Each structure stands twice: as C-alpha cells, then as structure tokens.
Amino acid sequence: MTNIRITLMCLLLSLVSYQTPAQQKLATNPLIYADVPDMSMIRVGDTYYMSSTTMHMNPGVPIMKSTDLVNWELVNYCYDILEDTDLQNLENGKSDYGRGSWASCIRYHNDTYYVSTFSGTTGTTYIYSTKDIENGPWELKKFKPSYHDHTIFFDDDGRIYMIWGVRKLAIVELKTDLSGIKEGTERVLIEDASAPAGDNIMLGAEGSQLFKVNGKYYLFNITWPRGGMRTVVIHRADNINGPWEGKLALQDKGVAQGGLIDTPDGRWFSYLFRDNGAVGRIPYLVPVKWENDWPVLGVDGKVPETLDLPASKGLIPGIVASDDFKRKKKDADLPLVWQWNHNPDHSLWSVRERKGYLRLKNGRIDNSIFLAKNTLTQRTIGPECSGSTSIDVSNMKEGDFAGLVLLQKNFGQVGVKFENGKKKIVMVSGQTDTPEEVESLPLTQKTVYLKAECDFKDRKDVANFFYSLDGKNWNPIGSQLKMLYTLDHFMGYRFGLFNYATKVAGGYVDFDYFHIRNEISQTSKP
Template sequence: MKMKSKFILRILASTVSVVLLASALPFQSSELTTADAAQTTTISNPIIWADVPDEDIIRVDDTYYMVSTTMYFSPGAPIMKSKDLVSWEICNYVYDTYADGDKQTLKNGENDYSHGQWAASLRYHDGNFYVFFGSYGTGKSYIYKTSDIENGTWTRSEINGMYHDASILFDDDGRNYLVYGAGGTAKIKEFNSDMTGFKKDGVEQTLFSTGLDNLAGEGWHIQKINGYYYIFVIAWPSNSKRIELCYRSKELLGTYEGKTILNSGLGTYGSGVAQGGIVDTPDGKWYGLLFQDHGSVGRIPVLVPVTWENNWPMMGVNGEVPLTLEIDSDYAGTQLTKDDDFTYSSNKLDLEWQWNHNPDNTAWSVTERPGYLRLKNNTLATNLLDAKNTLTQRAEGPSCSSVIKLDTSGMKAGDYAGLSAFQFKYGNVGVYVSDDGTKKIYMANNGGYSDSATVGDSYNNIIEQTNLSGNEIYLKVDFLFNTVDSTGNSSYNIDKANFYYSYNGADWKKIGEELSMVYSLTLFTGYRSGIYSYATKTTGGYADIDYFDYERADWNASTVIKPNEYGWYFADGFEGDICSWQARGSASIQTSGRTAYVGSEALLIQNRTAAWNGAYKALNPRVFLPGNEYSFSVNVTYFDGTATDKFYLKLQYIDANGDTQYNTIAEGTGIKGEWIQLANTNYQIPAGASNMQLYVETANTTNNFYIDEAIGAADGIGILGAGVSKDIILGDLNSDNVINAIDLCLAKHGVSYGFDSKRYEIAADVDQSGTVDVTDLKLIQDFLFAKITEFPIAEKQDNQ
C-alpha cells in the first residue's frame, strides 16, 4: 500500500492538534503488534515461510534472539528478536560490510555468490553478545561483539582461516571454545580470554567423527545443559532424508555418544527438517529451531518441541515435526517483507532491505528526490547479476506479489531498470532504453542459466517487449511457491513467477513467459524481489522508484492487529493503487491524476446509474470489532452536475439475524470542485455485525466523484482532512444554523466585493436564480423582519 509522503508532511506541518504523532515515519499497512490479552492460540509450521537458514537462537530474560545466514547480501547477519518464538522482527544487523574486496563489490568480474557470511553462531556472555562466522569468499572468519544487540554497534576481530559452521561455547570455568568442521568431523579450538582470536597453545583437537557418508555432518551447535555438553549436527546419509543428530558427553574433551533425535519432514512435504540448536522458555519448555529446504523460496525455519528422555533432547511429537503448535499467547506473526514509499529523512533504509553485494553508496538516494528511491548508474554491467545496487527483500510463501512504480525520465540509452524475481535463474520485468531513445517494456530471464553454468555465463534474454508510452509504468511479479490444503499440508514445489505491467496500477497486462523458479546453489539463497537499475553503454542515467508495494497470502496471520503510531489501522492514498476498494453496482473505479486531496492521484468513481453506485472497502474483522468505536475519515470531491451534492460514508453489514443493514457513519454536502471531509471520530460498529463494508455514495445524484485519503483509526483519533461540511441552508452563510444580521452583512459584502467561498455564494443565492444580486439581499432582509417565512424560487427564463 502506497502512502503519500505529502500527507505525512501536511500532518507534521499542521498546527491543528487533531493527530498525535509519535514520529515522522510513514504508515505501513503491514505493521502488526501483539495483542494485549494472552490466550492459547494455534500456529502453523513453518513459523517463517521465507529464506532464513542456519539459524542460531538464544534467550536473554524474556526475549529470544536469532541470527541467520544472508551470505552476499548487505547489510548482513540479521539479528531478529521475538517474545513468543513465533513473531519475529529484524532489529539489527551484525555488519554493513564484512569485507570490501572485488568479490564483495562485484568488481573485475568477481562475486561473492554462495559465499559471504556463513552459518553464524550467536551467544550471550557476561553482558555481551557475540557472533562468529566464516566466509569462503575471503577465506577468513570473524568475531563480532556488542553490549546492545538491538541498537548497538559491533566491534570486529578477524581470524585467518574459514572455520566451517562453527559454534561458540562459553564454559563454566571461564574458558571459551569454538566447535567447527566439515565432512562429519567435529573439531574444537580454544579462544583467548578477550575473544579476539585463538589462545596461543590452547586446546585444538578433534572431538569425534560421525562415520556417515554423503553429507556426513555439519551445522554444529554446542550447548552445555545440566552437566552435559550437547553438540547438535545435521547429516544427510545415503538413502535417507536430512536428519538431526545429537552427540553428548559429560567431559568437553571426553568421549561422545550420538543419537538421531529427529528424522522427519513436515507433514506431507518430505524434505528433512534439521540443523539448529535448542532453547528453553521462561516457564521451562524446550524447543528446537531448525530449517527445511523448501524449493525456490529457500530454507525456512521450523519450530519443533523438545522432550527430554534419559537426558536426550528428543525432537518432535512421536518423532514427527508437528504441522501446528499451541502457544500460550496471542501473536503478531512474522512478515519479513513490507511496503515502502521511500519517504525518509536520511539515506538509511528500513531493516527489511538488503543490497545484492556491497552497495555503491554514492549511487543511490532516498532524499535526492523526496519520496523516491533513486538508483544511479555509475558503473556498467552486462546483466542483473553483475549490476551494482540491486535492492532486495525476501519473497515469502506460500505466495506473494511485489509491485513498483517506476519513473524512467532519467534513463539513458542502454539503461535497464525494473523489478526482478532474483536468483541465478532470474526473471525481470522492466524498461530499457534503445539506442534511438525509444523506451521498451520488457520481460527477460537469464539466458545463460543451466545446472552446470556459472554466474559468468549469465546474459539478459529478452522474451517479450513493447513500447512504453510516457515515462511512468507499474511493474509486478507474482510468486507462487506452494498451496496449502485444509490440513495444513503444503503442496510440493510449484515455484512459478509471472510478470506484469500496468499504466494505472489496477489493470495489469501479462508480459513474457512464466518463470519456473529454481533454488540454485550457485547463489545459495531463496528468491527475492529485487529493484534494479544498471547501464550497459554509458553511465550517468538513473531510475526513480516511487514505491514498493507487497502482498502475501496469509500465513500465521496475527491474532490481533493494532494501529500504527498515528493510531491508524489503514490509510489508503490511491497513488496508482486502488487499495482493495471495489465498485458497487454499475460503477467502475480507477486511480486518476485529474485531482487529489494529497499527492498526485485519487480514486475516481464513475459510470454510476444510481445514487448507491459508489465505492466500498471490506473491513478486516480482526481489526474492526462489533460493539467497539473507531474513527473513520474520507475526503470527497466532484466536478460535474449540480452546484452541490450530498455524500454519505456508510457501513453495510449483516446483523445477528442475517439481514443486511446500512448505517450512516458521516455525511456532508460538497460544492462542485471543492474537497470535503466525511469523518466521525467515535463511530460505534453495531454489536453482532459481520461482513462489514465501508462505502461512499451520494444521496440522490449519479455524478462522477473522487475520494482520497480514506483512513480507519482507533476511536477518538482526529484525522486531518479537507474539513467537515454541513448541509447548506439558504440564507445561512456562516453555517451556524441561524439566519441573522451577520448573514445579511456577509451577503452584502459578497455582492459588493465578491464572496470569500463558494459555500457563501450558494447560501446567499436564496432565490436559486444562479446569481446573487439585490433581489437576494431584499429577500434575506424580508426574512429577518418576518415579512416572509421562506424564500421563493425565481422563475427560470426560457434560455435557462
């Protein structure tokens, strides 16, 4: 949902204290917070349907923290936090850039794909948080440290050598260790006391080998619990799915015994759930946080209950990963991708964004053109995968959709810009500029992709193209990873992406061909939405992106949704997006740039054959609860027909008896060409209401009309708008419901010097002749002296 930046600025600049603002951040429709009242609720596995692999989890007091692998994306090693093990949000990154060589900056034909930051270990000790990871891109390993994991900066120590899938242990005797290794062999090495490197002449030896074949064992997680050292391992022996093993010993350097603690897929999706550690809750329950390879969406986190049996942490329910779990609270759920209208006060993007490789920070801005992401083409590229400054967010299952609005005004010949389904086998929908300056909308894929190809084999293969009319275009990618049946089982990998363009953000035209997405180890990450711009001929061009809009199929949807910092549950600005509004009866709706209360577009309602043919929006029943009060506001205007028109904001609903009812929320009389606001700060939804729809209509006419800035908020929240308009009473110029000498003075002033507003002029035309003159002044005076009790209507001339 695109939120108009100018509306936020208008609120901030206003001296009218009708909205209390906590900050200047724009509203995001996907923002959810946890509920107040705790209750037992059912959540589904996977708990996160997105690429969050190699998780390592800890609990500090009542907060869980998790680190994950993001490899070549920057910033990297995201830190996520949760209060319930289900609702996760990104709160920080360990680094902006871990290295700055040719590989990390896409220079000289080098890249860090499938390398970068691998399988980090997260631990808390003596008031400090530590993260360790190695990189095959640099052949080095890194230790990061901070006392403030959510907001702090991290100190960095560098170690020569890549220590594979390593795990930190702070032992009870004050000594610190690293367990690591590949090929099924667990090794241990001792850190120095300040955790900046390894201890000279410290412990360094092999602990054990699994003795398995194929993927014999890696993904180590060491934890000391109740006197045992437990080392958790993922393995994938021949003729088996991936399994989770556990080795234990009462002596760190002693003899370890091993056991398979989980050998399970997830429901009917058979890929083995494995690799991760365990964590306890404040009330003494235990869970494992593992992941499952799940096709092109990536490696997705799965929460598994743990039961202790003879001091073995056995995972699952009767050995199987459950499709659902009960948690003792409401929850917000997890959505790691969200809308962005690029309204920022500085060049610091929301945490959901990551760049493909290290960005060129001189080549992007969200402040140079306020409300837009500007991607500058400072270097040349041949295709998406060697282009700098592709900005990404995760795609999420089971399905999702991404939209951008692209302004191509700054693009030069040879420039390409658009929206990508980003992986090695990519699909792009965008615009390129031909040598003669013609702009082409196109869909392309990686023509160099194959199972044996390298990134260097990639090239842009255009499947379909068509001329662009004008400079602005809307681009969309639909991702379909899986479907889910009524039992919670997911289909096997569908993994399809389709590509579209539109000139109004509502009517979409498919372009190119369907992309069969493939999780390729060449990149080793799940698919993402990528916003790109690159030059192939000359530098100096740029692309402007107005907004990024994102929708996902419900998955572990929040049990309760709370408003954002302004008190708003939704705010529909209609900037190229109809924002889930629909037409009633014969009416049709579309966004239009003819007028806008704020920004550049509003929603046009036309082709009406009856007064009730308007526009409506279904209200979310998880937000708008029957019996409770809420604040609603919408701005309305029109340009055709009579001088005034009466508008209603209504609620249609089904009552407890199953009957359809209509309830007026607000009403107002508009003047042609002027905006009015229909608003009610304390509207109570009738008890027992269901199937609720908010809609706007006229009282009697079929005029076309426009709406803008439709907002639903918490009760009592005043919403700045065009101003609430009362019905026009002939003779009552100042709308105080009394006709008196003040009105006569205003009418005389208007006849002599012109009226201050159209409303005054209409109210002064008491004989409705279409002109305010001395006849109207005489009639108002006669009314004041009780010579008449109503105003006569002037006779129309034949030519009128």
C-alpha cells in the first residue's frame, strides 16, 4: 500500500511540474540584440559557426560559435587588418568608414573552413581558409575584382562557384586552388532576381547565399520594393545553370537577407537580420518547413516572437563583455569582444605597462574622434545598455582629450580635456556636423569616472552621459544624444575608449576598467 501511495504521489508531482513547450522558457526574436549584420552560417556536427560584417573595425570578419543556434560567443577573426593603406590607417586625413570588408560567406568543405569576403576599398575579393576555425592559422587567397555580396559554393562534382551582383546576378567558376577565376566562365545567372517581388523595386536583389538540399539548388536574396520593406526572395533550380524559378519567400518587419541552417535532429531555420535603428542590424531566426521542395519561411508568413529553441543566456560575455584589464602572463592582451576603429598602432597602447590598466598613448596630433588612432570599441546592445569606465588623467598633456565615446557619425563624448594648463570634464555632442562642447566643469583630481547609457527600446535611440568623482554618485552632464544609424559608418553605435592629442604628442591616460551592463539607471529615464 505504501508503494502505491509513493507511486501516485510521484505521478501527481510530475503532472504538476510538467510544462508544455509553450510554457517552457524559449528563445525569442531578435536572436541577438546587437549589430551582427550580413550573417552567414554553417553547422559542422553539433556545432554552428557564423561570420558577420564589421566594416572598418579590426580585427575583422568575426567568427562566432554556438551549440544551440541561440547562445553565441566570439571565437576568432579572419584577419588582424585587411590591408595597410592610408584609408585604413587613418593617415593623411583619410578614413575607411562604412567600407572595409562587407558581407562574408562561410563554408565547410573537405575538412576545411572557408570564409570569403570582399572590399570596395581595395577592389579585391578575399578567401580565408583554415583547418582550425577557432584557433587558425588562416591562409589567404585574394584576387580582383571585388565581387559584391557574393556566395562561394562547393558543388558535388568538385567545381567551385561564386555568385554575386545586384538585381542581375552573375556566376563564375573559381580555380581549384581558389587563387582566382577561371577565364571565360563568367555568365549571367538570373537576369532580374528581384522579379518575384514585383517590378517597382528600390533595391535590386543582392546578398546572395546559395544552398543545395536534396539535389536542388536554392539561392537566397534580399530585395526592397519601393514603398514596401526588405523582402526575401528565393530561386530554385535542378541544375546550377538553370532554369531558375523564383518566389517571394518572406515579407514581414523588414526581416531579410540570410540563408538556411538545419539542426542535428532535422529541423530547419532561416537566419536573417533586421535594420533596427541606432543599435544596428540585428539577427533573427525564423522556422522553415518544406512544401513541394520549397522552403516556407515563418509561421503563416510571419516572423514569430518565440522559437522552439533554448532561451538566450544574454550577450555578456558572448558578444560583449566587461573588462578589468587584469592580465596573466599567458592571457591575450585583449579579449575578442574588443575591436579597434581602423588599423591600430600597437606601439601606442598596452595592458602590460601598468598592471590592471589599459594605457592609450598619443603619438601624433589629431583634431577629431574620427581620425584618432587606437579608439578601442565594443558593440552597444539592446534594448538598453550602459558602458562605464574609470580613467587616470595624471599624464595628459596640453590639448589632450580622453574618455568614453558613443561612436557613429552623430557621436557623443564624455571625457577630460586639458586646456590652458587645467583639466575639465566635458560632454561633446556630435549631433550635427559641427561638434559642440555642451557642458564642462573643472576637474581637480587625477581620477574620474565616466558613463554613457543607451535606450534603444521601440527605436527610441537616445543616449545620456554621466560623470562621477567617486565611482558611486553619478551626475548627468551635457545634453541627450539622439542616436542615428547612418550609412556613413554603416554600423550600430559602439562604445569606445579614446585618447588623442590636439597640441603636442606624448601624453597618455590609463583606463582602469570598462563595464558594460544590459540596463540603464532610473536617473536617465523620463
């Protein structure tokens, strides 16, 4: 009798504790609330790898890893710098904002990982390969011209193709060693890939990504009907040479550009992204089912809010992370979450010269945050976030300006200026083409604490700036910044630690930490 009672009790407890899939905590869209555009994705066994675009930031072409399609961490980059030019070095008044390297394509073939990208800056196509995607080393093959938004494809017969273009899509066969194209193989693949979305098109079909499923070829593209939204179109063929037939595959919330990924248990998803204001272009996943050999995207043609995948554990420390700049001997100088704005000068920074600090040194004269060397950046994240730092300004020189920036064309800075023999805390607004020092106050101590807070909820896209003299009590400074995503930079806002000289080189500052949080203080909310 006792055993029966125990069995019944266990059964009742299991019924009470059971949750249906709808009740369980599930993943939600957006997949990553941060600037991770132009994704390309593969699965190797139980592990997923994703590449993305980082434009003028270095190191470049980030490689991210996941075991569940939801929780991602940075594991590598394809290059430290793309090329050594004045544009990329911020030399002679030149810069590479909004250019650098664009949409990459990641593939796995014959036990080798390939990541290809292109650059309008250099007019070159780049193909990186490695046996060990998480540790490298990478081998590089590059050739001209620059194939816009291309997809690289290894076919079953051993041929290697590249498809690229805008509206009129072309295909070319590559040499087996990937050192260039096979002469005479270039041809038009699809005359008007935008056609499934109508004839009144604002942005011609681009962002090509090619897949082969059950012997059929599927080509994904994005297009944008005038007066409409970013739209997914898919073309299908039994032979890579055609004929191709196309369909409008998804038109919801402007979520578009990406491709297909499957899970080890046989489910299918499409990875896409959405323009989401100042935070940048953010990734989404939509479920895919197959009907009559066509991938059908979304739920009743819509992008769902929840996904039958494990819940996100957050972006910290996978894509962004706080850093106290404490390094052991075998530690890398910088975690992968950091990227330099343009090519860095490694002689002018250190995390070793003063234990537990990032030192940024001035080696030349600059008059703008846009031309300053060695601005060290991380992504901002939504729906809200804050970035804070502590800075020792003891060794600044006359004319130096150092602190924390929210970097885009319309930037905001909070920092310390050394002018006329005195230091002051300032907030500079780059809301217009003429930056304005909105507020300043004297600084009579060697350490100051700085903070910027971003509110991206419902595309509010505003930021507020703060300072503290003790690291505990924060005071607002300056004006609210209306953040704006512009094509001049072509990326979401970045937190940046900066130091540049306007009068004389040789000064330096020490940053004690950078802390990023996924919340903002009540004092900055209306």
